[in-house]
Amino acid sequence: GATKVLPIGQSLLLSCCPVVEKEGSASGDEDMLRYLLGDETGRIHLLVVGRKGGLVTNLHFETLGTASVSSALVYLGNGMVFVGSQFANSQLVQILDNPVPVSAVNSSSGGEESEDGMNPLEETTYLQTLEEYTNLGPIVDFDLRPTGDESKHDSAGTNYRQSVVVTCSGVAKDGTVRLVRNGVGMKEQAEVEMEGIKGMWSLRRGFDEQDDTFLVQSFVRETRILGVQSSKDLEMDGSQDGMDDDDEEEEGGALAEVTIGGFNSSKSTLFAGNVSVGGADLLVQVVDDSVRVVDSATLDMVTDWSPFRGGDDESDEDEPMGFITVASSNQSGQVVVALRGGTLVYLVVEKKNSKPTIRKVKSITLEREISCIDLRPFESTSLSGNDSMEVDGGGVSRSTEMSHLVAVGLWDDFSVRFLDLNESSNTLDQLLHINLGRSVDANMGNDAEEQAADSGQHMMARSLCLVTMESQSSNSTSAVNNSTSSSNKVDMLFVGLGDGKCISFGVTRPESSSEEWLFYLKKKV
Numbered sequence: 001g002a003t004k005v006l007p008i009g010q011s012l013l014l015s016c017c018p019v020v021e022k023e024g025s026a027s028g029d030e031d032m033l034r035y036l037l038g039d040e041t042g043r044i045h046l047l048v049v050g051r052k053g054g055l056v057t058n059l060h061f062e063t064l065g066t067a068s069v070s071s072a073l074v075y076l077g078n079g080m081v082f083v084g085s086q087f088a089n090s091q092l093v094q095i096l097d098n099p100v101p102v103s104a105v106n107s108s109s110g111g112e113e114s115e116d117g118m119n120p121l122e123e124t125t126y127l128q129t130l131e132e133y134t135n136l137g138p139i140v141d142f143d144l145r146p147t148g149d150e151s152k153h154d155s156a157g158t159n160y161r162q163s164v165v166v167t168c169s170g171v172a173k174d175g176t177v178r179l180v181r182n183g184v185g186m187k188e189q190a191e192v193e194m195e196g197i198k199g200m201w202s203l204r205r206g207f208d209e210q211d212d213t214f215l216v217q218s219f220v221r222e223t224r225i226l227g228v229q230s231s232k233d234l235e236m237d238g239s240q241d242g243m244d245d246d247d248e249e250e251e252g253g254a255l256a257e258v259t260i261g262g263f264n265s266s267k268s269t270l271f272a273g274n275v276s277v278g279g280a281d282l283l284v285q286v287v288d289d290s291v292r293v294v295d296s297a298t299l300d301m302v303t304d305w306s307p308f309r310g311g312d313d314e315s316d317e318d319e320p321m322g323f324i325t326v327a328s329s330n331q332s333g334q335v336v337v338a339l340r341g342g343t344l345v346y347l348v349v350e351k352k353n354s355k356p357t358i359r360k361v362k363s364i365t366l367e368r369e370i371s372c373i374d375l376r377p378f379e380s381t382s383l384s385g386n387d388s389m390e391v392d393g394g395g396v397s398r399s400t401e402m403s404h405l406v407a408v409g410l411w412d413d414f415s416v417r418f419l420d421l422n423e424s425s426n427t428l429d430q431l432l433h434i435n436l437g438r439s440v441d442a443n444m445g446n447d448a449e450e451q452a453a454d455s456g457q458h459m460m461a462r463s464l465c466l467v468t469m470e471s472q473s474s475n476s477t478s479a480v481n482n483s484t485s486s487s488n489k490v491d492m493l494f495v496g497l498g499d500g501k502c503i504s505f506g507v508t509r510p511e512s513s514s515e516e517w518l519f520y521l522k523k524k525v
Helices: 231-241 446-452 476-480
Strands: 011-017 030-039 043-052 055-066 072-077 080-083 090-101 124-133 141-148 163-169 176-180 197-203 213-217 223-229 254-258 269-278 280-288 290-295 301-305 325-327 332-340 343-352 355-365 368-374 404-412 415-420 430-435 463-472 489-497 502-508 518-524
Touching: 011 223, 011 463, 030 072, 030 080, 055 197, 055 231, 124 254, 197 269, 231 290, 269 343, 280 325, 290 325, 290 355, 332 368, 343 404, 404 463, 430 489, 430 518
Parallel strands: 368 463
Antiparallel strands: 011 030, 030 043, 043 055, 072 080, 080 090, 090 124, 141 163, 163 176, 197 213, 213 223, 223 254, 269 280, 280 290, 290 301, 325 332, 332 343, 343 355, 368 404, 404 415, 415 430, 463 489, 489 502, 502 518
16 A cells, blocks of 8 residues: 655654544544654644555644653543653643643743744643643752751750752753752642631541541530441432432542530540450540540440549549640550649550440649640550551551550640659659750849740740651661660650741660660751
């Protein structure tokens, strides 16, 4: 047969993919084949091959628009194309039915009118970028530059200026200069406006389940709970309400407001979580006047404890104490609550005569009001062995180990304390005291005190997090933390401050009773 030749402008084609819809593209006696082509300048072209009777009858070539310089093209159907690039950001683009001005789909375009003789393809495009996927490579050059005020130091005289990597990334028209920082990136998936919300906790219906079932939302004077509806429930609701057949529901479920009978919905929740005690799956809710334990199967309350009366322990003869202001718990059943006046109470959820009960272990009154507490167990400091379980597929840890200590932050104290939870002692003894800022000498004048306060040296803890993390270095970290050097793990304390900063500390547990707790590696974020 005859060979068809279609001349095109001078360019180097780098990628190609066929355009195939699910329903096919054959029409009558003429079979149309379509291909997407990407060239070295980032332009995306459409090549249409017309065939009849097995012979090529015509060729049509049209430029759709400009995207990143493509290394690979994948047609996803319904006009969606993935542009994979080794030279710039990869993109997800939509092929439009009609051309539109470049300024309508590209906000960076100046939108100026074209001059006489200018190619109209430079002003219109069939492509609309839906999403971009960041790619720093190829990096042809970079430099490390410090940021921040060089004159600012902490109380120990250390300068915590963060460095920024300035990179020359990309090739040709996609070349960019980028600033790279060390930190955590967040991407917003959805947004729902809720006024007055104070906290949220996710709960599982069963302790060993991988997916969460309830979302507890705490407001100023009430608690609301959202539950996951199954796909079958949604289909039944949709059939009853006469939903449009064109609206396809995604697999999974949706959230709808539900009630947990054992929870107090008329008060603000201070803490909610899952607990496993003696094989029983339980839910815990802490409000200002009680700690409530709920059976996760029946959602009914099985026991509670109140600071205004004695608990399930008949030997508890303490007088009424006060309202609960802060609370924390872990999955083993340990609960710590802070009361007005600076009192810290340690409770344990346990089974007694095959029935869940709450036992008060011990308490202590500190010199100031308590601002925050955390009871998460370190892997290296659990009272019982590490019996955490990895859930298949999700890699979610379901640990029921008990914590050896509780971290406590006080108002106007600018420090964090570790208190001992070991029941061999009748008191909550202090294990470690960490200063967050430089205190003011009592002999200094008012001017010096105000200057110290204005300089930001006084930092109050507003939230705490105890966690065991994988170590990324094998020298300084493992040398200091001897207790976890074999497993290459480090116990960390993260402190959230009132001004939005976060400070991290590495913590080492003593190997013997004669040694003391240590902290190190103070870092600000």
